[in-house]
Amino acid sequence: MKFGIVVNEGPYTHQASDSAYNFVKAALAKGHEVSRVFFYHDGVNVGTRLTIPPQDDRQIQEQWSALAKEHELDLVICIAAAQRRGLLDENEAKRQGKDADNIAEGFRISGLGQLIEMGIEADRTITFGD
Amino acid sequence: MSDDEVKKFLYVNRKAPYGTIYAQESLEVVLIGAAFDQDVAMAFLDDGVFQLTKGQDTKGTGLKNFSPTYRALGDYEVTKLYVEQESLDERGLTLDDLQDIQYEDEDDDYAEKPSIIVVSRDQMASLMAEQDVILSF
């Protein structure tokens, strides 16, 4: 079965990204496919590589990046939500004349159409939010 | 399901506007989603009914007033806005408190028709139970 996942809340403030991560891991372990994880609202903040959480805490962004690498997951950060909140990839930073980018490995920035497309293609769409 | 089959999408709105961004960013999804030619409807229940009220004026807050966008949904062929009667009642609202949202029915000589459909809680539950994809914000 093909799952599409939406993450609507930011890391550390809300449990949504942790729950989504645990769900995705469990789905993959059962042999399901996760066609895409779409980060929206404050969920886009999961994808910055500049976080420095305390060492005794979980490393949310690194967990996602590692899982994406291992399973070739498509981690998509919504561009409209990302621009509002200061999440940029290299191209976008250049295009907007910003002096830095911050997107983490394994994530890509794309449009809201990717969310709709995921809903069309996936057998089940599950949203983690608040 | 084959690629050319149309899915039933329901966007569920249960949150009031302005206090949080969910209503506004939900609307952005609906507008983008309109380009995908799916069978789209929006549901407004609980505090979501506050999104549709008349007379919103955000000038004093510095926030963007996105309430006129609901009236433009018809241009994007989003023409089914289901509003739950019980949620209106609980909040002391009637249909008169909501914006007049219309669409032009191209199958009926572009006659202007209301987009808002007031349904009971039971009807809302049945509507939800017949969807392929439910996106909540």
Place this chain on the structure above:
Amino acid sequence: MATLHTVNRSPFQDQALLSCLRHVKKGDSVLLFEDGVYGAMSGTALSDTVAELGADVSVYALDADVAARGIDSARLLEGVALVDYAGFVDLAANTERTQNWL
């Protein structure tokens, strides 16, 4: 044709659980997780309401979230089944659609 409903907010904080339970269809499943698991507790001011409104559905609570909040499984409402994340996946796979009550 059943639906999996998920609720992740405490019913003492907001209406998501009650609204969910007022929109379920007989035979649906309701999974309580994150702060939603507080809605699965017995002996609260909302227990009877949850039991009554949830009579025609299967109610589940996510074990990791129950444990994280120090809720003894003996404190859960009768009929609430504990599932792990794999069980959450199964519930989503075995129902027709998922509705997340955010």
